[in-house]
Amino acid sequence: MIIAALMLLTSSVESPVETETAPVERVLDGMHAAASAADGAAYFDSFTPDARFIGTDATERWSLPEFRAYAMPYFSQGKGWTYRPVSRTVSMAPIECRCIAWFDEVLDNDAYGTTRGSGVLRLTDQGWKIEQYVLSFAVPNEKSRAVVGVIKQAD
Numbered sequence: 001m002i003i004a005a006l007m008l009l010t011s012s013v014e015s016p017v018e019t020e021t022a023p024v025e026r027v028l029d030g031m032h033a034a035a036s037a038a039d040g041a042a043y044f045d046s047f048t049p050d051a052r053f054i055g056t057d058a059t060e061r062w063s064l065p066e067f068r069a070y071a072m073p074y075f076s077q078g079k080g081w082t083y084r085p086v087s088r089t090v091s092m093a094p095i096e097c098r099c100i101a102w103f104d105e106v107l108d109n110d111a112y113g114t115t116r117g118s119g120v121l122r123l124t125d126q127g128w129k130i131e132q133y134v135l136s137f138a139v140p141n142e143k144s145r146a147v148v149g150v151i152k153q154a155d
Contacts (some may be wrong), residue, residue: 039080040072101123102120
């Protein structure tokens with residue numbers, strides 16, 4: 001009985017790494033949920049005021065005000081986008097403040113299939129906020145020549 005209770009207790013305790021990164025993961029999950037629900041206020045609240053969003057097109061390097069101007073007309077019509085996290089790795093910068101984290105995640109999207117997100121978060125007075133988010137397409141190595149060929153033709 002004591003052994004079973006001890007096993008239950010120890011199996012429910014998070015590791016120090018999980019505990020430290022859990023708030024960062026909640027911000028990322030909340031950002032994805034807000035985008036899916038077309039909740040522009042919650043979505044943009046996930047970012048720092050000086051954040052950057054880097055999209056899949058080489059021209060897409062937006063400041064937060066630029067990205068807000070692009071996205072809000074969609075959100076205001078109830079149109080969001082849904083990227084479902086499949087896996088994610090979060091790392092804390094090995095500095096005393098423990099105030100910088102970076103991540104990479106594999107995402108699933110109905111239109112684009114497997115994509116990847118990566119970026120940096122910073123701990124602010126308002127909690128963890130996304131400083132930079134990069135969305136990219138995951139191109140299988142065996143298809144990369146064909147994809148690059150199509151891109152070169154478009155240039």
